[in-house]
Amino acid sequence: MNERLGKTIPIAIEEEVRESYLNYAMSVIVSRALPDVRDGLKPVHRRILYSMSEIGLRHDKPYKKCGRIVGDVLGKFHPHGDQSIYDALVRLAQNFSLRFPLVQGQGNFGSIDGDPPAAMRYTEARLANTADAMLKDIKKETVDFEPNYDDSIKEPTVLPAAIPNLLLNGSSGIAVGMATNMPPHNFREVSAAICAQIDNPEITADELLEYILGPDFPTAGVIHGTKGYRLAAHTGRGKVVLRARHHVEGSDKQTLIVTEIPYQVNKANLIVRIADLVRNKKIDGIADLRDESDRGGMRIVIELKKGTNPQVVLNSLFTHTSLQVNFNINNLALVDGKPKLLNLKGMIAEFIKHRQLVVRRSCEFELKKAKERESVLVGLKLALANIDEVVEIIKESKTVAIAQTKLMDRFEISTMQSQAILDMKLQRLTSLEVQKILDELGEIRKKIAFLDDLLSHEEKILTMIKEETTELSSKHGSNRVTRISPEEVIQVNIEDMIDEEDVVVVISHRGFIKRISASLYREQGRGGKGAKTSDLKENDFIKHAFLASTHTHILFVTSAGKAYWIKVFEIPEGSRTSRGRHLQTILEFEKNEDITAMVPLEDFNSESSIFMATKLGFVKRIATYDFRNAKTRGIVAIHLDEGDSLVAATLVNAGEDVFIATRYGKGLRLSGTAVRMMGRNSRGPRGIRMAIGDELMAVCPVKLDETMLLVSEKGYGKRTRYDDFSPHSRGTGGQRAYATNAKTGLLVSALSIHEDDSCIGISALGKALRFAAGKVSIMGRTAFGVRILDMSDDDSVIGIVRQPNGDSENRDVSGYLTEEKE
Structure with a gap:
């Protein structure tokens, strides 16, 4: 080794990394990210204020270019880039960022819309009058000074801070392994709390909360509930729920007016977010959205569609946008150079302690x-x-x-x-x-x-601090701007605000879905032609139709054997002739997946089960509880062999028999114990053995007080009693259930119905017909029935949906299907 290179000292790399990382972490914590509990400032902000004071930029002096200020701070105290200094200077002047700005700016210093400030060569600044209190008596050896970065001059380690800046303006920052997030407060309330704590050093957090009601944000808004801040006052950590302030204008066609938004929310981004939700139909009921804010104040106008409930829209906006935010309080600050979590009493005590020392040294x-x-x-x-x-x-x-x-x-x-x-x-x-x-x-x-x-006499120093704080709060303080509502925010269940009613869920071949109120259909006599229920595009046709309550879950099972569920009210509502919305905007399934079955569910439990059947005749039962986590991303429901697909799924109660029907009119009644519960990833055993070319078509739960409605492609149908079918073993060929022929076409629907039920038939061309189940005759196993729907040569029935306990007063045996009029 070359002697001039010196001696090599071996060091374990893990020790070097550990030491270097700890040094870096402490540097970030102490010198950049966390505020000092005494003056509430980070080093860059402290250096800016001190530098402006040194060059004489008091509030009663002329403004100077921000470029001059930044250059002075950069050259003397903070050699970490001019842009970081300018960004910090800008924030000190923004009245929507600080409750009490410490710098007066002249020029473009940014906006609540997120607009950036003008370049530092265009803007000017000077200290605000509140900054005088921060720098008061600094020339009287009240604080310690230390050498700057190049040891050429000295800078203060802390400012005298006659005002409790940490409580008044709060602070936020992310260090290494820790972060701080403190809310701003009202000066008058904080001043009263300081005086109370000086008078009674043993005061409790609950007693302090009689003076400090909660945070007071510069952008105002409404705080809901007091539990979160009360917890923060006791422990140093808590959560405050902050909402925009709003009111409703108009009576018939109502309008939501937002006049204040939560702290640190970008107004422009908020409006874009609302517009995106409306465009993507995540929020319904909004007709127009515009920003009418001006010098007079903020005004976001949200026009509602006629008949829309404003509270429903508001709850959706609170859930999906920044009109409601959670401010997570974490009172972490530097105490004696070390990070410490402080409660409300601790922060006030540290301020009083600092002021005692400053006043004594002064x-x-x-x-x-x-x-x-x-x-x-x-x-x-x-x-x-x-x-x-x-x-x-x-x-x-x-x-x-x-x-x-x-x-x-x-x-x-x-x-x-x-x-x-x-x-x-x-x-x-x-x-x-x-x-x-x-x-x-x-x-x-x-x-x-x-x-x-x-x-x-220390008590006289404390009296002086009280008088000084009271005087400053009278001079610089103002009334509270953030309103506090004692009502805690309860997570609103949108379902509770949706009227429960029966709806028809319709899905087209190309994947468009909608729900239609069942009350829009009047019953027709058997053999009616019906009316359009969807305005479908060319080469599209109705593939699935289902009746369910708006408050139930609806489980979708796809051709790929995956299951998804949503609440019925989450399906967009449409008119009888609207096309609906594409399923891929609601459920996150692949493009090659196709919805093959829909099952309405009240809840997920281990008692009820989903009975599934595939085109090739395989069946399985799965507890509904196993689908509780499916939601919109989906989970595997059944394993499918190549060439097979799921064609039917129905809800079956414990011990209940099921009936399997095929396209050729064959049927098999299975005992409730014939097919055991299985896991989601299994295929299941063979349920029915079918002739070549035949396919399994439907599964019905057997209910002895109901009959089975069978409908063919050309609109013929009948009702048959379940007692006509004797239970058979799994894997057998079953019995004749319907006599199909060229006139009737193949069987397309089999479902259990009650005598008093109504049914709605859907055709491939989008027509719908509502009829009373009791009007359909009960016939034997081999009959093909009577005409229920009059199908043209180019149309066919694709499904029948059931509406329990149909209202006979709405029956109109002579007219076509029409929309109800009030």
Whole structure:
């Protein structure tokens, strides 16, 4: 090794990394991210305020370019980039970022819409009058100073901070392994709490909350509930729920007006978010959205569609946008150079402690200066009493130094006193000037006595802090702008605000879905032609139709064997002729997946099960509880062999028989115990053995108080009793259930219905017909039934949906399917 390179010291890399990372972490924590509990400032903000003070940019002085300020801070105190300094300076001047801005800006300093500030060469700034209190008495040795980054000058380690800035403006920052997030407060409330804690050091957090009601954000808004802030006041951590302030205008066609938004929310992004939700139909009922904010204040206008419930829209906006936010309080600050979590009492105590030290050091500085002045005045008084001798000594001395020495020896005075005598002008010899010296000496001695008494009684220092804080709050404080509502925010269940009603869920071949109120259909007589229920595009047709309540879950099972569920009310509502919305905007399934079955569910439990059947005749049962996590992303429901697909799924209760029907009209009744519960990933056993070309078509739960409705492609159908079918073993061919032929077409629907039920038939061309189940005759197993729907040559029935306990008063046996009129 080359000797000039020195000696190599081996160090374990894990030790070096550990030490270096800890050093870096502490540097970030102490020097960048966390505020000091005493003045509530991070180093960059402290340096900006001190630098502006040093160059004389007080609130009553002219503005100077921000580029000049940034350059001064960069060159003297903060060599970490001009942009970071300018960003910090801008924030100190933004009235929507700070409750009490410490800098006055002139020019474009950004906006609540997220607009960036103008370049620093265009903007100007000076200290705000509130900053005077932050810097008060800094020249009186009230705080410690330390060398700057290049040891050329000194900078303060903390500001005197006569105002509790940490509580007033809050702070936020992310360090390494820790973060802080403190809310701003109202000055008048904080001042009252400080005085109360000085009067009673044993005061509790609950008693302090009688003075400080909660955060007071610069953008106002409404805080809902007090539990979160109360927890933060006790522990240092809590959550505050903040909502926008709004009101409703209009009566028939109502409009939501938002006048205040939560703290740190970008208004422009908020409006874009609402627009996206409306465009993607995540929120219904909004007709128009615009921003009418101006110099007079904020005004976001949300026009609602006629008949829309404003509270439903508001709850959706609160759920999906930043009109409601959670402000998570984490009162982490530097105490004696170390991060510490503080509750409300702790923060006030640290401020009082800091102010006690600052006031004491200020008094000590004043006392020192007063005693020095007293000494000078005593010397001048002595000189005036012996003026002739003093003049003689000065005249006889060859130099000033000799004269000073003689005066010190003759009158036993100090160097400072002798120098003051030598510096005295002859005009001070007048009787009036002599009296001024005597009066000043008397005043100085009173001041010295006052300061001595103040420094010897800590309670008097505390009284001074109380008076000073009260005075500053009267001067700079204002009324609270953030309203506090005692009502806690309860997670609103949108379902509770949706009227429960029966709806028909319709899905087209191309994947468009909608729900239609069942009350829009009137019953027709058997053999009616029906009316359109969807305005479908070319090459599209109705593939699935289902009746369900708006409050139930609806389970979708796809051709790929995956299951998804949503609440029925989450399906977009449409008119009888609307196309609906594509399923892929609601459920997150693949493009090659196709919905093959829909099952309405009240809840998910281990007692009820989903009975599934595939095109090739395989069946399985799965507890509904196994689908509880399906939601919109989906989970595997059944394993499918190549060439097979799921064609039917139905809800089956424990011990209930099921009936399987095929396209050729064959049927098999299975005992409730014939197919056991299975896991989601299994295929299941063979349920029915079918002829070549035949396919399994439907599964019905067997209910003895109901009959089975069978409908063919061409609109023929009948009702058949379940007692006509005897239970058979799994895997057998079953019995004849329907006599299909060229006239009837193949079987398309089999479902259990009650005598009083209504049914709605859906055709491939989108027509719908509602009819009473009791109008359909009960026939034997081999009959093909009567005409129920009149199908044209190019149309066919694709499904029948059931509406329990149909209302006979709405029956219209002569007319076509029409929309109800109020």
